Amino acid sequence: MGDRQVARDARRAREFEAFVAGAAGRLLHAAMLLTAEAPDASPRARRLLTLALAHTYARWDRLRGEDPYDCARQYLATRFARTTWHRYGAFGRARPDPRSPLAALAPRERLVLVLRFYEGVAEEQTAALLGLPAERVHTICDRATADVLHPARPVAPGAADTGAAPS
Template sequence: MSTVDDQFTDFVVAHERQLLRTAYLLAGDHGHAEDLVQTALAKAHRHWARVQQADSPLAYVRRVLVTSHVSWRRRLMTSEQVIETLPERPGDDPQLAHAIGDELREALRTLSPRVRAVLVLRFYEDLTEAETARVLGCSASTVNTHATRGLATLRAQLRPATPTPADLTHRRPS
């Protein structure tokens, strides 16, 4: 009379290659296929008495194999995924940000105190034209004029040395 472990071992020896072939077709990867077979056989071993009573123990274990694969795919779809190449996204460069900030502060210093005050209040403090006019004791149209002229001056001073595609499209033909 053979023991339960012997019966299970006989089953594994008889069907391991077939299960591995099925697992490979499911997973498309030898390593994962071996893991799937091992998982299915471990689950079958725990419940071997019930598996043996099934009409077809091989079909039972094959079903465990397939459900293990589907479960693995579900977990994969909801977890972190490895990609071959990273997307080209520049990261924050603190040195570049600091250099740009220095360049902007230097350009602001070239403006008249009144124009500088308008730009700081409007775009740094995020005040409206009316609020800026109230703080400076002038009209909203004066604030608008100073803001327009100040921004134009800053754009001219901070324009890159090489023309950008936007610069080229806004030029008039000579």
């Protein structure tokens, strides 16, 4: 291996390490919001992050002006969507941690909400990334936002049995 190759590999490693130092925390937080896992117990989120960073590192030399964060975020989102669909069928439910602020949402709703509000991805870009019409993304986002801001109240014990309204 020549000196140039060694220098190029060292520069690539330094650049990627700097990227990871700046982006990994935010990407992990996004992954934890997607998986609805608690910070102290987040194996699925950590796996998503590891896969997204590995994918970004493999493409590092070919990014040519593309934003590496955008590359990692796209991979994180599409991998989450694919694995959720594959494992649980049609965006079925994994068992979210009840401490997660997005635990009550379905995976697709979490995905849209995280991309739109936490990551600031435009509605049209979110739609393109997920292969959905923009109107559908808008509807999902509105419904998920309403569910997070105004969660359904649990029925009081005994109220369901008597037909009485909760007080």
